[in-house]
Amino acid sequence: MSGDSDDDLAWETLDSDIDYSCPGFDVRRDDVRLPDGTETDFHYVDEPPAVVILPFTPDGDVVLVEEWRQAVGRVNRGLPAGGVEDDDADLAAAARRELREETGYEAESVERFHAVEPANGFANSVHHYFLARGCTPSETADLDLDFNESIRPVTADYARFRDAVFAGNVRDGRAVLGVSMYEHAHGERDAD
Template sequence: MAEEQTLRSEQVFDGRLLKVYRDEVALPDGRHSVREWIDHPGASAVVPLFPDGTTVLVRQFRYPPRRFFLEVPAGKLDRPGEDPETVARRELEEETGWQARTLIHLASLYPCIGYSNELIHFYLARDLEPGRQQLAEGEWLEVVRMPLEEAFAKARRGEIADMKSTAALLLAEAFLQKNDKAVG
């Protein structure tokens, strides 16, 4: 198996969040092709777990698909090299008003390898205590508390249409089934 080699790279868009590139590459057979891709700083996503077996998700409007989504708390890394666990803690508190004394890393996955280098770090949050919700300017969301088992079922049935949230919930469910006798 051979890798594609970058021959030339042109940045075609420089946004606040995303940078878009058009690269010319040499294919393993010697031919050339073009790859358009998005440079993304990465993100962290958190499944909070309360002792009573509930969780909190957030419902918010997402402009590109123009609809509301039920999601796990999550957010992007603000600078290169930022610690994903620090981001997970920050986003959990900013979005939900809860802090986690314990974060368990579940996995780090690339959600869209065909056109982006984004890497999302997934965590299970335990030992939660009240913090202070501080939504970013222009951020509007509703915090939704529900039984964690209900969130797992929604993810399995495809009722949670956000891929990072479905992945986070299924990773948390697998972790808890393997490591805990009872959720909570």
């Protein structure tokens, strides 16, 4: 396990095993020794890296997904995203694949602009954010959804979507974080 093992806050991992496995993630149990010598266990969600795409059409609209989210019991409007697969050549390839599978759009270019650990108190996930430009509907790609996905791709005016994010009307954490990071890094530069 990576980390700063020289830090006096570091835990020592004594053993590690998967307690539960399902499509998309595992629940892992680590047997650990705390800095004060106490031995205990710690459970967390163990999942592969993910890509999150902020896709723009040539006209500046944003391509979004409306998706049923069982955990909150409603349709969620957010950014296309998905796990990195073993056969993905690199993260950019995964971003292109997820965009195509979830929206039917192809990107002229993709550029990684940030990475975060969105819930590192209980999950080891890392989300890699990509900016996709020149996104147009593919003539050959139909949606290729996972068995447990119910998704409807839509396009929206980016400024309206951004305003909805900042007004608190978009609740999807990946979308809120992606738009916020994009605005911080690109907003002023792209406005010129």
